[in-house]
Amino acid sequence: MAENGEFSFTSRARSTGRNGLPRIQTNNNNKETLVCHDDSATPIKAKTIDELHSLQKKRSTPSTPIKSPLATATAPDGSFAVISEEERQRQQLQSISASLASLTRETGPKVVKGDPATPRKVDGQPSAHSFHYTSTPTFDDNISDSALKFTHVLYNLSPAELYEQAVKYEKGSFITSSGALATLSGAKTGRSPRDKRVVKDETTERELWWGKGSPNIEMDEHTFLVNRERAVDYLNSLDKVFVNDQFLNWDPEHRIKVRIVSARAYHSLFMHNMCIRPTSEELEDFGTPDFTIYNAGQFPCNRYTHYMTSSTSIDINLARKEMVILGTQYAGEMKKGLFSLMHYLMPKRQILSLHSGCNMGKDGDVALFFGLSGTGKTTLSTDHNRYLIGDDEHCWSDNGVSNIEGGCYAKCIDLSREKEPDIWNAIKFGTVLENIVFDEHTREVDYLDKSVTENTRAAYPIEYIPNAKIPCVGPHPKNIILLACDAFGVLPPVSKLSLEQTMYHFISGYTALVAGTEEGVKEPRATFSACFGAAFIMLHPTKYAAMLAEKMQKHGATGWLVNTGWSGGSYGSGNRIKLAFTRRIIDAIHCGTLLEASYTKTPVFGLEIPTEIEGVPSEILDPENTWSDMKAYKDTLLKLGTLFKKNFEGFVNHKIGEDNKLTDEILAAGPLF
Secondary structure (H helix, E strand, O other): OOOOOOEEEOOOOOOEOHHHOEOEEEOOOOOOOOOOOOOOOOOOOOOOHHHHHHHHOOOOOOOOOOOOHHHHOEOOOOOEOOOOHHHHHHHHHHHHHHHOOOOOOOOOOEEEEOOOOOOOEEOOEEOOOOOEEOOOOOOOOOOOHHHHOEEEEEEOOOHHHHHHHHHHHOOOOEEOOOOOEEEOOOOOOOOOHHHEEEEOOHHHHHHOOOOOOOOOEEEOHHHHHHHHHHHHHHHHHOOEEEEEEEEEOOOHHHOEEEEEEEOOHHHHHHHHHHOEOOOHHHHHOOOOOOEEEEEEOOOOOOOOOOOOOOOOEEEEEOOOOEEEEEOOOOOHHHHHHHHHHHHHHHHHOOOEEEEOEEEEOOOOOEEEEEOOOOOOHHHHHOOOOOEEEEOOEEEEEOOEEEEOOOEEEEEOOOOOOOOOHHHHHHOOOOOEEEOOEEOOOOOOEEOOOOOOOOOOEEEEEHHHOOOEOOOOEEOOEEEEEEEEOOOOOOOOOEEEEOHHHHHHHHHHOEEEEEOOOEOOEOOEEEEEOHHHOOOOOOOOHHHHHHHHHHHHHHHOOEEEEEEOOEEOOOOOOOEEOOHHHHHHHHHHHHHOHHHHOOEEEOOOOOOEEEOOEOOEOHHHOOHHHOOOOHHHHHHHHHHHHHHHHHHHOOOOOOOOOOOOHHHHHHHHOOOOO
């Protein structure tokens, strides 16, 4: 034995190992142990590399979304009969095949589950992803090659699986240094509102908002079916399609089931993040979807088709409960298309759909934040002292408020850890980064770079935000906060609104954008978007405003108008109101102290403004006190009031209620000269 007492080489005569080599002898006194222990185990049974790889993946694919008709039968013991996994998968694929069915053929395509790049058989036996659903095609004059092929279905894949699909097969997909997936949306890096169409039929002609100012551009049923056929044929021509079955609305009583069929892993991961992710048990009871999206965005629409004005078309058919996307790969079209759907479906259930942020205090007080781009909606609704219910889309029902989505879609331009730590930290594995620019070697993202587009975005699950409230529901709101970045500098930092004023400013949806420099002149430009989301509403704005007023009155909510823009003059002469002051104002609204303040009334707009708020200089609360040129202040105030009145002219002829009294009250709440 060696001097160290551990082991020694024995002579060949006394003990030899394999091939005559001296055996290593340990100091273990157990005579049965003649060799060192190692990590040896039973040899694997795989006979090929492919078979070995198949053993690496534990079978845990999402279960079928369709309950078997046999499940309604009873077993001998009186319980429900349990269907086999094979039957479950067969019905799942039948459901997907039905979704992809052409309207001119009797059956849907033949579909098979799994990646076409993955061998479907291992040693002559079906693998976990090789279950086939076959339908006997009708061999007649209408037969085509598409009836002879299988379409592979990648169903409710996990983020890791979708990463693999994107990086392998989709040009422009990369893993960044933070772990997020960088993707490109192609030629379109934003929504195409002029290419959005809604089928106008007897029902929608009567119910929807049409005409001047409306986002709803009509198309007929026939044209929709032409585009649907084009999208379905394109998807069926592919070797594989991605299918997501998910939910909208965290309120289980009013949940909507959606199916998204897409050609890109990027789109599937985006919707995985943005919709509510079902559990495996919920998928078993999923049933037939309430709404289906066919995203064939890589394929253009036919320009010779009636109503088409470009190669892009986003079409919604509320009667068929379907949406078709052609000619744009921008993922936001799916998100906002579903939001438009909710703006139609929810009011039918007396539920108000809202384009707003929402948070809740530790005592259960809920606030809704409305505001257009640049008003601070995201910044002010994100508060480390409050729970985040959602950042963009909500419903207000008799049960309280609920987030429509399962994720957040944040702007990334100029993003920094210091300004937006929650969004910064949410950009990690599982997050989709759209159209950003990164360092080729380190893969670190440059959020200042606008080379692709200024509309860079991040889509991530809401649970990536540390103070998110899961499930994303809350009690009835106490405060309705309307945000405006007034670059004219004449609106007060905060105003308490009457019910009629809340409706007026909600319908107006005002903010002001700073125009570019032309010959050295900088002039603010007023922007109005009805209900702070005109691009997505389906009904007339006054209908949503009436529902808002009814719910505010019923549940005792207070309306507030908060100016996050300029004070002491317009843009270029005044100063922007400090964020610290605005936060103090929002805190005073949350805690209720602002309700107890003393108020005075402003001219023209008739807004009630507090005389004092702790932590905010009293002189800035009344904009008249901050302007050195009184004539300029009054002229600018009248100018803004005139812009409000001109914008509202489009709504005055719409009747609310039998006697139209409500409309008159709303008009009286606007600017008066």
